[in-house]
Amino acid sequence: MATVVLIGTCDTKLEELLFLRSQIHQLNGLQVVMIDVGRNSVSHDAITITRTELITQFGGKNPPDTSIIPQNELLKFMSSCVTNAVRSLFTAGRIQGIISAGGSGGTSLAAPAMRTVLPIGFPKLIVSTVASGDTGPYVGESDIAMLYSVVDIAGLNSVLRDVLSNAAAFIAAAALGYATRQSRLQSATEGKKKKRIGITMFGVTTPAVDAIRRYLSDLPRSDYETLVFHATGHGGRAMEKLIREGAIDAVIDLTTTEICDLVVPGSVMSAGPERLSAAAEAGIPCLISLGATDMVNFGPKETVPERYAGRKLYVHNSAVTLMRVDQEEAKQVGEFIAGKVRGSKEPGKVELWVPKGGVSVMSKAGGVFENREVDAVLFGTVKAGLEGSEVRIVEDERDVNDEGLARDIAAALVRLMGES
Known part of the structure; x- marks a missing residue:
């Protein structure tokens, strides 16, 4: 009934x-x-x-x-x-x-x-x-x-x-x-409940997320259920909501691109100023990376505000135009991430991974958004903002979509969850 x-x-x-x-x-x-x-x-x-x-x-x-x-x-x-x-x-x-x-x-x-x-x-x-x-x-x-x-x-x-x-x-x-x-x-016959892991993904970080999911599902006696959120603004807010409802046990926040749209006026995929807050407040195991923080999202190319004339643009499709983040914007993104992460209730359960080889398929070597100077500003700002905190920072020379790096990130989260 x-x-x-x-x-x-x-x-x-x-x-x-x-x-x-x-x-x-x-x-x-x-x-x-x-x-x-x-x-x-x-x-x-x-x-x-x-x-x-x-x-x-x-x-x-x-x-x-x-x-x-x-x-x-x-x-x-x-x-x-x-x-x-x-x-x-x-x-x-x-x-x-x-x-x-x-x-x-x-x-x-x-x-x-x-x-x-x-x-x-x-x-x-x-x-x-x-x-x-x-x-x-x-x-x-x-x-x-x-x-x-x-x-x-x-x-x-x-x-x-x-x-x-x-x-x-x-x-x-x-x-x-x-x-x-x-x-x-x-029912008592339901059996052991799986641990729910939230993962953020964008098109330019999909290979990494797929590798993470494969790693978790292939573990012996795997007790993990992955919930993948498309980092388009609504996706990030949905994950924050589910964390607050207690529906997520741990997070691989691989793709923090929505913060770029938060700090850049006129962009269309911001998840709001509460992004990264829920996991920090809940104190759940959380591994954060910088996936797709090289780009900002707009609609069709003709809708890009005039103030961005002359910036590096890439037409993803007829409905989405991407813009390369500049040094000042990268600094703001880094400061926002560091500020949120420093406020974690359980800093020992948080790690921040820096993929120095590129934060997306577009900014790795040879990519249309490759810009080592801007990346250096982002990485340096995050490191400086977390200096003196208990949050572990892992710098890695591989790009975010490297399969080995993705598997290492998944293994690190399992370890943060207190499991081998």
């Missing part, structure tokens, strides 16, 4: 929400917890948590007068209420899936509850009129699935019935699958 939370504004979309509820309920007898987040109170037997109950139980000690506050403040308040409600239901183990249906307001109201409370792997689905546009602000680094409603959620019709019926089938199947997985995890 499984239970799905259904979030919606019952004062404006009750008919549609009731249809969605009925479609979920009739699939293998799933239960539905329906939460009303509308502006005005509605009475209906199908509503599990009414608007009044939501505010009274989950709105804090002194909730505002929702009849007079502006719409944007109401959305923010109701979002906090439903977030608290979902947290309570999830913590109690009462739910196995969540779904919402609405326009931009309903979507922005429900998304934070899914994004901030529920872990990766918990089924989350939003049916929305804005799902065909930029969904980044709603999804963030979570695994929220979004389904475009095609027509407005304003009265049932043949199109909306089909969309909502599909949504019901999607969330029902996912919730049942999640419930089954959780049951198996709790």
Whole structure:
């Protein structure tokens, strides 16, 4: 059995929400917890948590007068209420899936509850009129699935019935699958849980990551599971999120290129200023390298800001243009990395590896981004920033994609994890 939370504004979309509820309920007898987040109170037997109950139980000690506050403040308040409600239901183990249906307001109201409370792997689905546009602000680094409603959620019709019926089938199947997985995890026959290792990768560091994965999987009695994150901004943030959720046991942060996009204005693949923070704060074994810190990412070549005219550019494909980092940018990247690494909770579990032969396939000898002077600034800045710390620095003459270096890095992490 499984239970799905259904979030919606019952004062404006009750008919549609009731249809969605009925479609979920009739699939293998799933239960539905329906939460009303509308502006005005509605009475209906199908509503599990009414608007009044939501505010009274989950709105804090002194909730505002929702009849007079502006719409944007109401959305923010109701979002906090439903977030608290979902947290309570999830913590109690009462739910196995969540779904919402609405326009931009309903979507922005429900998304934070899914994004901030529920872990990766918990089924989350939003049916929305804005799902065909930029969904980044709603999804963030979570695994929220979004389904475009095609027509407005304003009265049932043949199109909306089909969309909502599909949504019901999607969330029902996912919730049942999640419930089954959780049951198996709790079973004594599940066996030893594998250690989860997060690895960051970019196209120009793929050979190294492939070699690391092969090394770990070929170990006798291998108990390792690798989670590879594409270092495109969202990938780095996703890894940081999973570390904070306790879903990663150790990290090979081979590809720290997102920091270049953080320090270079106008670039498009920054993971934000919290990059490298989660592992340092958690104190888990962490091996860090400088993969792809020779480059910054832009969109199509015509979108590269005018201020970078004259810089070394490389058109990776029609949608991605790379720019070679210069000495000042390399210095900023090095200072950022050193500052984060120095703050590690367990510095003895951290190593920083410097691939002096090249930080990507493009900056090794003969590569289009080869520039030993800039590399020297980066390497020197990192070393100087970690001087006097307990973090071990390993300088290696090989390039980052050298298979031998990759295997040595993997072996070093195994050692940091206290294993032979």
